[in-house]
């Protein structure tokens with residue numbers, strides 16, 4: 001597959017292309033990504049992935065953190081509905097992602113920047129195609145530029161200094 | 169707090185990684201990351217020298233965290249965890265960055281981008297590693313008993329191996345007898361061994377083994393627990409026959425007036441009675457009453473079986489029994505279904521009388537089958553003068569199943585031989601490729617060629633009874649493009665045999681879900697690793713064997729059955745299993761007792777404790793999915809090894825090059841409480 005010039009799809013891309021943060025479940029989609037690797041299915045190097053045990057672990061805060069830190073899109077991938085290793089974690093992800101998309105849309109973030117998809121451990125091609133499709137979508141939308149699009153709308157609260165809040 | 173020292177190790181994996189990613193540059197760059205004490209690249213990190221490199225650095229440099237950038241953690245996480253452990257570092261302080269499967273192998277087209285991505289993944293892993301906590305796996309004892317589901321040749325083999333080693337086995341079989349498809353076959357390729365002659369002794373041993381509890385006519389309804397400690401609920405369907413009294417004499421079925429087409433054992437070619445034993449060698453030997461076809465159960469009168477039973481074993485009132493079993497391991501050996509040939513209407517099965525499926529033909533040539541082993545047309549008397557055998561029916565066909573069903577070519581060769589042996593018919597085998605891999609198979613192919621079977625290369629377009637030319641009247645005409653001579657041919661025959669594909673069981677997905685294993689795109693159970701771990705599944709303590717994992721012949725099935733037993737025996741002999749300490753823990757001091765998590769847990773592992781009004785995780789039931797962690801509105805549930813901090817830091821690390829710097833994540837301030 002040839003190298004992509006993203007500025008052809010959206011002139012706002014400078015020398016970098018889209019950056020997508022992925023949350024892949026340990027049992028299905030992470031293994032689908034592994035299989036894409038062993039099968040040498042090429043796809044654009046836009047996805048930076050994090051392995052979580054289940055998409056049920058996906059906390060919408062993760063997406064907001066990633067978008068604030070410079071990601072242009074978030075891809076959450078789990079097992080097919082009905083095939084969750086933990087029975088129903090993917091259904092919970094479905095609800096959380098729906099809410100997240102709605103919330104972010106109100107802040108001016110295009111909902112297509114957050115995507116939820118399924119791939120079983122045997123579906124290396126599904127995984128690859130999902131990343132390619134999402135890359136194209138994000139490439140067309142252009143860089144997110146959170147600071148210009150979102151932060152300026154939201155009131156800036158200074159981060160509390162040295163206040164240790166532990167999360168579980 | 170002592171200064172954290174991270175060691176970063178970048179594997180070349182020969183050329184697998186180094187051919188795409190500039191490993192030296194990445195290593196140099198990694199050395200500059202905060203807290204990184206040492207960064208090295210090495211040809212093969214998984215080699216003993218590579219592992220020693222890590223161990224040495226832990227000891228000499230006092231590393232407190234280790235990051236290995238190499239292949240998938242599913243490949244070598246255990247390897248590097250052990251290396252850390254040997255050097256005295258808690259293994260859960262090691263993190264892998266998957267720069268092979270997720271970078272070098274998939275971004276070969278863009279080396280620069282692959283290198284940049286590798287940096288991002290490593291940066292994320294370092295950040296995450298800094299947030300990891302030392303953990304101790306818990307150890308739990310293993311229940312000695314094993315559950316084997318499915319009593320075909322795969323399940324029989326597994327059960328016998330484990331039982332012979334001295335451990336208890338529950339063998340659950342859905343049908344009234346064990347044996348599976350092998351019990352239906354006549355001869356087996358390539359040796360032409362009589363199938364039931366080699367199977368029956370094994371069935372007998374299974375039924376009489378002191379360590380095997382055979383639960384035939386039974387099904388698993390519920391599974392809970394985890395490796396070493398599963399609780400399984402089994403429904404033992406009512407046979408309506410008291411097996412303590414029954415002697416298997418056969419008076420009952422010889423008197424039963426109800427005739428039912430036997431779609432299971434006789435593949436639809438023959439009949440059975442409503443009270444029946446599927447076949448003479450059945451194990452156990454007891455019959456069952458098929459309530460749906462029993463005249464007494466449907467109309468209220470008859471009871472012929474009861475009248476003639478010499479031991480009073482018929483029990484119309486008998487109810488299903490529910491059993492709860494405690495087992496340490498589970499082996500799934502549920503086999504396959506035959507592709508329903510009606511789905512290809514142009515081949516005429518179900519419409520044209522003399523089109524048969526492969527299993528029907530197996531029953532036909534079987535001396536114990538409905539025709540007494542005679543090869544005859546559907547009328548039961550006429551011997552065919554010509555027979556067509558069509559390969560790849562429902563396999564190697566993207567309209568149905570793209571995969572090769574592996575056994576049908578050999579079975580087709582076997583059928584060619586058997587038709588030749590039993591009749592004077594001409595035999596035409598319509599093939600795409602003849603696949604005769606494996607020991608002695610090609611030799612068998614040559615033998616059948618010499619016996620005069622005609623091989624026609626081409627996928628059959630149609631089987632029809634519409635005669636167009638003289639000589640076609642009253643025949644079935646096979647229309648095919650003979651691709652070796654590049655011509656359309658019409659070959660009139662008396663009988664057609666469809667080599668239907670081996671398919672996943674119709675309920676394979678439900679069964680997969682019940683046991684928490686996965687299914688491939690085709691629908692067969694998914695193995696843990698296609699090369700190195702074809703027996704294990706993603707669920708610890710659950711193994712798969714035989715045709716439920718993919719189409720295969722008897723030798724391969726038996727091999728897997730025995731391999732599954734070996735895997736189970738390994739676990740049993742270890743006596744206890746290590747359970748990954750990936751669990752949720754609730755900070756009870758800060759839990760508000762809202763109980764949102766209670767209902768979210770798919771395992772009911774979170775209980776609400778009235779006094780002091782907080783929720784608590786039962787570590788024995790928790791499987792560590794983390795859904796409660798993500799949902800807790802007070803954020804007081806810790807998902808061990810996947811903590812909030814570790815993931816947030818990993819995100820930060822992943823985006824080290826694009827993050828706009830000054831916008832660090834602002835934690836919400838805690839509520840002021842009085």
Ligand SMILES: Cc1cc2nc3c(=O)[nH]c(=O)nc-3n(C[C@H](O)[C@H](O)[C@H](O)COP(=O)(O)OP(=O)(O)OC[C@H]3O[C@@H](n4cnc5c(N)ncnc54)[C@H](O)[C@@H]3O)c2cc1C
Nearest residue numbers: 318320321322342348349356357503504526714715721722
């Ligand atoms: C026409 C034909 C001819 C063949 N000829 C040959 C040959 O000559 N030589 C050769 O090597 N191979 C041959 N094969 C292949 C052979 O049939 C298989 O390799 C073998 O039967 C696979 O055994 P198994 O135990 O995996 O599955 P099966 O034989 O299908 O057994 C599975 C068992 O599990 C039971 N079961 C299913 N689901 C459940 C459940 N949920 N709960 C409880 N029990 C369940 C079933 O009732 C069955 O008893 C042939 C196949 C076909 C179609």
